[in-house]
Amino acid sequence: MSHTIITICAIPLDLMAPMICWRRELHAKEMILKFFDNFESKDKMVEHKGKVSALGTKCSHYGAPLEKGTLCNGRVRCPWHGACFNVETGDIEDFPGLDSIPSYEVHINDGEVRIKGSRALLTANKRTRNMVKRDPENNTxxxxxxxxxxxxxxxxxxxxxxxxxxxxxxxxxxxxxxxxxxxxxxxxxxxxxxxxxxxxxxxxxxxxxxxxxxxxxxxxxxxxxxxxxxxxxxxxxxxxxxxxxPRKLGCSGEELQGVFYVRSPEDSNAINNAATEKNVVVVGTSFIGMETAGFLADKATSVTVIGMTNAPFERSLGSAIGARIQSFFEEKGVKFINNAAVSEILGNDGNVSEVKINNGDVLQADVVVVGVGVLxxxxxxxxxxxxxxxxxxxxxxxxxxxxxxxxxxxxxxxxxxxxxxxxxxxxxxxxxxxxxxxxxxxxxxLEELCVNSISAVAWSAMFKKSLNTNGFGTFDDVIISGDLENLSFIAYYCSGSRVVAVASLMKDPAAANYAEMLLQERWLTKDQVLEDPITPKYSMSLKLSC
Incomplete structure (x- = not known):
């Protein structure tokens, strides 16, 4: 779904902007770009169900362009990680992120669309939610x-x-x-x-x-x-x-200097400092382990990842995607030892020197990073x-x-x-x-009878590529749409007749669309995916009620 976008210039404090566009140019779910000279800001005009709103164009979380997101039921949803904003107020309604986005006063006279606001507001990408302070008379x-x-x-x-x-x-x-x-x-x-x-x-x-x-x-x-x-x-x-x-390995030697867990800024900084031009062994092939390996790949002398499954992310993303991600990491110099576990960490003068695997192999190691879950x-x-x-x-x-x-x-x-x-x-x-x-x-x-429909969004950054997922549950089939070899795909995770999760790489806003569907408590079915006529064979078949 596309939106109506207008690029406008910043204006003096609390003055009306020049005409942005004609009202007749704004149509629901269409995108219109207009460029003006000497611009200092970009703002988005949205028509949704007959009402025109003006909003900031960037998600308040990590700055994703909202024009590439999803517009539905008075909300615009970020294409990257699914943060959701009210199109009238700009208030954040679903996460991640904590901030709302700017919204502007819209005036329509004789068909001319203008907005009103301050220079500070027009150049802002986000704003703090309106908050109250403590009332001394409230003893709660x-x-x-x-x-x-x-x-x-x-x-x-x-x-x-x-x-x-x-x-x-x-x-x-x-x-x-x-x-x-x-x-x-x-x-x-x-x-x-x-x-x-x-x-x-x-x-x-x-x-x-x-x-x-x-x-x-x-x-x-x-x-x-x-x-x-x-x-x-x-x-x-x-x-x-x-x-x-962090879950411990439960083997001898894990108390040695050079064994790290990722749970605090001190941990991350210490790993970064210790790994430079050293031999690093990462234990764990889910998000923490893989992201750590990716970050250290060009800093360490060597990075070897040990995992208990056939491929990284096998339990969460499936074997085919896991294998392709492994080969992608291997192209960057990262080595993998699958179907293995650490049996012992060996040391010299209190420092890590080697990692022994349960198959008897021994790896040279100056730094060991453990990412095998949390308790x-x-x-x-x-x-x-x-x-x-x-x-x-x-x-x-x-x-x-x-x-x-x-x-x-x-x-x-x-x-x-x-x-x-x-x-x-x-x-x-x-x-x-x-x-x-x-x-x-x-x-x-606050004694307000409302229940938030929680969607489960996660994302992983790997060598400047962002993998986005949404959903939760075990699966018995994975349908992959797109080009897995070139890391441009949508994967649908099915349990019986239902899709319980999606994952995408270079296919935004697939995960955001699925999040919107879950917010409406509606299911995507396996048949909907299989019957989609769009090439490639499998494609998103969302039937959002907007």
Whole structure:
């Protein structure tokens, strides 16, 4: 679906722009480009269901061009990672990202379309959501435990939706919330460069943050939290989003210097510094391992990846795509050892020197990076009356509420109902999911009966190519449309008669289209994909209700 786009010049403070176009030129789902001399900004005119709106053209997340996205039901969705914005207000309605995009006042007189706004607004690519501050007369305390995607989104969403009580974030990190997905994508970024907001931002909106502090226990009857500092905090409502800790290999030698896990900016920076002109062994062939290998490929002397499957990403993307991605990495100099596991890490003077594989082979290694999954950080809940599964996850309802009133869970530790899985409980460790869980949470906190339909978007950056996925679940068939050899394709993951996920490379906005379909709680079927007459044989057959 295309949109109507107009490029306009920046104008003086609060003045009307020259005529942008004629009203008759704007037609729903058509794209019109008009160029003017001496431009300083680009803005998008959208006609949707008879109403004309003017918006910024770039997604507030990573700056993707929204004209290449999806327009449906009053929303425009980013073609890259699926962030979604209201076409009238520019407000963000689905994630990733935290910011909204600019929207402008539209005037139509005698068929002439003009917009009004300030120079600052017209040249901005994003804007902070409107937020309230604390009201001293509101004695309600909401505590958010965790500074990851779920926690960072929660405190902002609470303030933007009108919560004026005390708002406290407690995090075991030493930094204010940062863009965690970049840890394995750009390993030379400092925590300051990764920060989602400034300290000034949190102070401005009266969001208290306790850094370097863990939650050791909770008493839900007294509504008290017991902290690693020995202090306690009382709450009226609490969101627990304590995240995960890296899964260990469980072999001897993993305590040696030079063995790393990717969980913090310090980890990423240390790996980047240690790997230069060294022999690197990466254990794990999913997102963390593969992104790390890709980032280090041109820095290290050698990079070897060890995986337990036949090919990278085999469990999540299928064997054919996994094999092609492996060959793509091999073209860049990365080596692979599949169907293998690490049996021992050997050292010299306390430092890593070799990695022994379960087939008896030994690899020279100066640096070992382990990316074999995470475990939920919920040990502090054992022995409490908060429900927890044998695997350590916390079951929640559609409002992210646990079995205990006023206790919510989100992020890596939550197991929540998902439409794609017939509303059975699932755990999804995706950043975008964690950001979006909070609209469901607010249904209880602010007593607004709404449930957010969560879609599961993930993305991976590999040698300047971006793989985008959407959906969740096991699959028994993969239908690939496009040119896999040239890494330009859409893959449809089928379970029985239904498509439960899509993955795309160089085929945006396929994943965004699928996200929009899921938002409408509509299924794409295997037959719809197979019967599509467009060449190549298989193509997106979305029937969006817009």
């Amino acid at each position: 305390t909401f505590v958010v435990v965790g500074g990851g995607g779920c926690g960072a989104s929660a405190v902002e969403t609470l303030r933007s939706e009108g919560f004026t009580g005390r708002l406290l974030m407690i995090t075991n990190e030493n930094y204010i919330p940062y863009d965690r997905p970049k840890l394995s994508k750009v390993m030379d970024f400092s925590a300051e460069k990764l920060a989602l907001r400034s300290e000034k931002f949190y102070k401005e909106f009266d969001i208290e943050i306790l850094l370097g502090t863990s939650l050791d226990g909770i008493n839900t009857e007294k509504k008290e939290l017991y902290l690693s500092t020995g202090e306690k905090e009382s709450y009226d409502k609490v969101l627990i989003a304590t995240g995960g800790s 939920p950080c919920t040990n502090f809940l054992k022995g409490t009356n908060v429900g927890i599964t044998q695997r350590g996850f916390v079951p929640v309802n559609e409002y992210m509420e646990t079995n205990i009133p006023d206790v919510y869970c989100g992020g890596d530790i939550a197991s929540f109902p998902l439409f794609l899985q017939e509303n059975n409980l699932v755990n999804i460790g995706h950043w975008q999911v964690h950001l979006g869980e909070n609209y469901s949470l607010l249904a209880n906190v």
